[in-house]
Amino acid sequence: xxxxxxxxxxxxxxxxxxxxxxxxxxxxxxxxxxxxxxxxxxxxxxxxxxxxxxxxxxxxxxxxxxxxxxxxxxxxxxxxxxxxxxxxxxxxxxxxxxxxxxxxxxxxxxxxxxxxxxxxxxxxxxxxxxxxxxxxxxxxxxxxxxxxxxxxxxxxxxxxxxxxxxxxxxxxxxxxxxxxxxxxxxxxxxxxxxxxxxxxxxxxxxxxxxxxxxxxxxxxxxxxxxxxxxxxxxxxxxxxxxxxxxxxxxxxxxxxxxxxxxxxxxxxxxxxx
Amino acid sequence: xxxxxxxxxxxxxxxxxxxxxxxxxxxxxxxxxxxxxxxxxxxxxxxxxxxxxxxxxxxxxxxxxxxxxxxxxxxxxxxxxxxxxxxxxxxxxxxxxxxxxxxxxxxxxxxxxxxxxxxxxxxxxxxxxxxxxxxxxxxxxxxxxxxxxxxxxxxxxxxxxxxxxxxxxxxxxxxxxxxxxxxxxxxxxxxxxxxxxxxxxxxxxxxxxxxxxxxxxxxxxxxxxxxxxxxxxxxxxxxxxxxxxxxxxxxxxxxxxxxxxxxxxxxxxxxxxxxxxxxxxxxxxxxx
Numbered sequence: 274x275x276x277x278x279x280x281x282x283x284x285x286x287x288x289x290x291x292x293x294x295x296x297x298x299x300x301x302x303x304x305x306x307x308x309x310x311x312x313x314x315x316x317x318x319x320x321x322x323x324x325x326x327x328x329x330x331x332x333x334x335x336x337x338x339x340x341x342x343x344x345x346x347x348x349x350x351x352x353x354x355x356x357x358x359x360x361x362x363x364x365x366x367x368x369x370x371x372x373x374x375x376x377x378x379x380x381x382x383x384x385x386x387x388x389x390x391x392x393x394x395x396x397x398x399x400x401x402x403x404x405x406x407x408x409x410x411x412x413x414x415x416x417x418x419x420x421x422x423x424x425x426x427x428x429x430x431x432x433x434x435x436x437x438x439x440x441x442x443x444x445x446x447x448x449x450x451x452x453x454x455x456x457x458x459x460x461x462x463x464x465x466x467x468x469x470x471x472x473x474x475x476x477x478x479x480x481x482x483x484x485x486x487x488x489x490x491x492x493x494x495x496x497x498x499x500x501x502x503x504x505x506x507x508x509x510x511x512x513x514x515x516x517x518x519x520x521x522x523x524x525x526x527x528x529x530x531x532x533x534x535x536x537x538x539x540x541x542x543x544x545x546x
Numbered sequence: 547x548x549x550x551x552x553x554x555x556x557x558x559x560x561x562x563x564x565x566x567x568x569x570x571x572x573x574x575x576x577x578x579x580x581x582x583x584x585x586x587x588x589x590x591x592x593x594x595x596x597x598x599x600x601x602x603x604x605x606x607x608x609x610x611x612x613x614x615x616x617x618x619x620x621x622x623x624x625x626x627x628x629x630x631x632x633x634x635x636x637x638x639x640x641x642x643x644x645x646x647x648x649x650x651x652x653x654x655x656x657x658x659x660x661x662x663x664x665x666x667x668x669x670x671x672x673x674x675x676x677x678x679x680x681x682x683x684x685x686x687x688x689x690x691x692x693x694x695x696x697x698x699x700x701x702x703x704x705x706x707x708x709x710x711x712x713x714x715x716x717x718x719x720x721x722x723x724x725x726x727x728x729x730x731x732x733x734x735x736x737x738x739x740x741x742x743x744x745x746x747x748x749x750x751x752x753x754x755x756x757x758x759x760x761x762x763x764x765x766x767x768x769x770x771x772x773x774x775x776x777x778x779x780x781x782x783x784x785x786x787x788x789x790x791x792x793x794x795x796x797x798x799x800x801x802x803x804x805x806x807x808x809x810x811x812x813x814x815x816x817x818x819x820x821x822x823x824x825x826x827x828x829x830x831x832x833x834x
Contacts, residue, residue, distance in 0.1 A: 331795050331815045332768060334626050336653055336669060338646045353667065354630045358817055359767050361628055361667075375645065375653075377669070379628060379767055381817045384794035387763020388823055390720040391756060391796075392705075393789045419684075434682040470683060477679020481651050481671055482624060484770055486799075486815050489792035501787055502686040502801055504808050506775035508676035509623050510683075513799050513811045515788060522790050525799050527813045529623045529671060529772050531650055534679040 278409050279448035280310035287348045289314060294409060294444050296343055306341040309412040309463035312483050313446035314346065315364045315376035316459035322350040323362040328380040330455045334484045335376040344368055358382045399497045399517050401440045413460065415441040417468075428467075429540040432475055437468040438499035454490040458524065459483075461496035462516055465526030468500040469512025475539035478510045478530035487524035491516070498526060508532030573731035574602035574746075575638065581610070585635045586734065598633040600749040604769060605732040607656045607668035608745030610640035615654045620672040622741045625748075625771045627668040636660050650674045688808045689785040689801055691724065700728045701750070703757075715826035718759055724785045725754040740776035744802070744810075747782045751812040755789045755798025761825035764796045764816035773802070773810040781805065784812060794818030 281289035295310040297303075312335045320330060347367050354361040360380040365372050402416045402424035416424040420435035431437055443460035445452055452460070466480040497517040504511045509531055516524040575583035583606060585598055604627045612622060639659045646653040651673055658666040692710070694702035699712035704724035708716055717723055727750050729743035738746065752766040784800040791797075795817055802810045 329793060329795050331797070331817075334669070334770070336645075336671060338653060353628075353664070356630075359630075361630065361767075372645070375669075377626070377628060377667075379815060381767065381795045381815070384818050385820065386791060386794050387758075387760070387818045387820045389718075389758040389760025389763060391758035391789055391791065392720050392722045392786065393791070394787075432681075434684050436684045436686075472679075472681040472683030474679065474681025477681060481673065484624075484626070484813060486797040486813055488790040488795050488797045500684065500686075501799065502808075502811055503684055504686075504774045504801075504810060505678060505683070506809070507621060508678050509621055509673050509774045511623070511772040511774050511810050513787065513813070515790075522788070523792070524790060524797050525788055525813060527770060527772055527799070527811060529673070531623075531673040532676050532679045534677060537679050537681075 277445055277448070279445035280412060281314060281447050283447050284345065289346045289348070289447065291343045291346070292448070294412060297411065304343050306343060307412045308337060308480065308483065309443065309460045310446065311335065311337065311341050311366060311374050312463050313443065313456055313460040314348065315366060315374060316456045317446050318348040318350060319362050319364045319376065319378040320453060320455050323352055323360060323378065324380070325360065328360060328382050329489060330378055330487060331381045332379040332484065332486045333376060333459055334482065335374055336482050337374050337480070339371065339373045341373045342368060346373070396521050397517070398521065399440070399519070401495050401497060401519065404440065404442050404495060409444050413441040413443045415439050415464070428471065431471060432473055432540060434473055436500050437471060438497055439464045439468055440495050440497045442495050454492070458487055458491045458496060458516065459485050461498060462526040464498040465512055465514040466528045466530055468498055468514055469503040469528065470510055470530055475537050477532060477534050477537040479533040480528040480530040482529055484527040485524065489523050491518040491523055493519045573734035574598070575606060575733050577733045581640050583638045583640070583733065585638065587635055596634055598635060600629055600766070601746045602732065603629065603633045603658055603666050604749055605742055605746035606638065606640065607658055607666060609732050609742045610642050610656045611654050611668065611670040612739060612741050614642045615644055615652060615670070615672070617652065617672070620652060620674050621773065621775060622670055623673045623773055624671040625668060625745055626768065627666055628768050629666050629766070631663065631665045633658070633665045634660060689803065691783050691785070691803050694726050702726045714757070717757060718761055718826060720759055722786050723754045723757060724783060725750045726781045726783045728780055729782070740778070744771055744773065744777050744782060748812050751784055751798060751800050751814045752816055754784045754800055755786045755814060756796055756816055761823055761827070763818060763820055763823040765819040766814045766816040768815055770813040771810070772812070775809050777802070777804040777809050779805045
């Protein structure tokens with residue numbers, strides 16, 4: 274018996290049962306599954322079915338088509354392109370025969386860099402806070418920091434209009450299967466929506482997608498997601514973030530989100546139960 | 547939309563740029579029927595002579611999806627295009643499918659085919675416009691874009707200490723870059739919509755994040771265009787925000803702006819392509 278927290282129990286080759294850890298812990302929705310669990314399941318399924326050792330998973334885009342519920346999920350994979358340098362595959366996640374998410378994975382073969390030097394932002398390092406002793410919330414152990422505030426695990430401490438970053442270590446996606454570096458990156462990058470959309474009144478945007486782009490796989494046991502940009506118009510938000518580990522930046526996250534003002538999550542209010 | 551005829555953008559070769567100035571009526575495709583398009587031979591890729599520019603295929607996918615599934619109260623918020631194969635100058639077919647017909651979210655997919663083979667696949671996410679949620683969130687500082695000189699060019703680049711010039715080779719340096727692009731009509735005789743305009747120029751995100759001291763050595767396998775609103779005016783600008791590279795794989799992000807400010811972000815992944823590095827100091831572009 275594995276005692277580590279996990280989002281899913283695998284009940285068949287392509288069938289997964291959400292656990293308590295996959296459930297959204299908020300008043301937003303009861304009985305719904307967190308986005309990180311769905312994105313993580315898509316990442317794990319695609320990497321398992323289509324990953325190759327000489328290739329890096331360079332982009333995963335997950336479209337969240339319907340709110341996923343706490344009932345079994347099935348996965349179906351299709352290889353769209355089997356190239357010598359580029360492999361593209363797609364995963365559909367269904368519940369009761371209806372697609373709830375669709376994900377595309379682009380993998381590139383690793384090779385030598387081209388000639389010359391390009392601009393790159395100033396390298397930066399993150400002094401990550403300790404995650405020891407913290408309990409998972411909505412699928413990960415995490416601490417957040419916003420300008421003028423220290424690292425804390427209470428999101429309510431960061432309901433302000435300043436720039437944010439979060440350090441996470443995700444729970445296992447499937448019980449008994451340690452997350453790969455890629456799965457770890459995808460589940461962590463789901464916080465792109467949190468770091469870009471959390472404001473003075475909580476989170477009022479719900480993301481309909483997640484795009485994770487990686488130049489390399491992350492190292493170590495935590496990932497930092499730092500807000501880079503946040504643009505809004507007409508109740509539509511676009512956010513980008515940089516993904517960092519203890520050796521620096523390794524990729525970017527991007528989300529688009531739509532105003533959900535009737536079900537705004539205020540972290541000052543206690544979750545149900 | 548601007549009333550002036552579009553000046554073809556995209557192909558960064560100066561030679562094509564000069565040709566373009568002599569004929570602003572040209573477009574990437576002639577439309578045969580609802581789903582069939584023939585390339586006009588006007589816009590070739592810098593990578594190879596018989597290849598279409600990425601921008602033409604991306605614009606075509608955007609046009610096919612918007613014209614079939616666009617709705618007045620929705621904003622096209624994200625277009626992701628996976629470029630499977632180099633598109634050639636041959637007849638091109640679009641196949642579209644609506645994946646989700648939601649009250650607030652609409653998802654659709656377009657496959658672009660040539661000779662029965664998929665050359666690109668695009669996903670469009672549309673959101674219904676509404677009131678913002680309660681409260682205020684952090685907003686990034688919008689980049690300041692001084693408009694380029696209006697010298698009739700269709701693409702201008704900017705790099706730190708160089709300023710705006712229409713000559714890409716002026717920006718073969720390791721400094722942060724911006725690019726301004728004017729749209730090109732995807733289909734002859736049809737003025738691009740603002741969304742199609744954004745789709746046709748988003749391929750320049752690879753240029754603005756990947757151009758270095760030896761030219762452009764990464765070729766992008768995808769583009770992601772994320773919009774909070776439709777762009778206004780004739781020019782679309784991109785300012786590089788990040789560029790991360792390891793093992794011949796590069797990830798870049800950029801802010802998208804028009805004359806009135808930021809309206810979204812772009813993201814690109816790309817792979818090292820050293821055998822066909824484009825050095826813009828060579829004219830015409832060298833294809834070893």
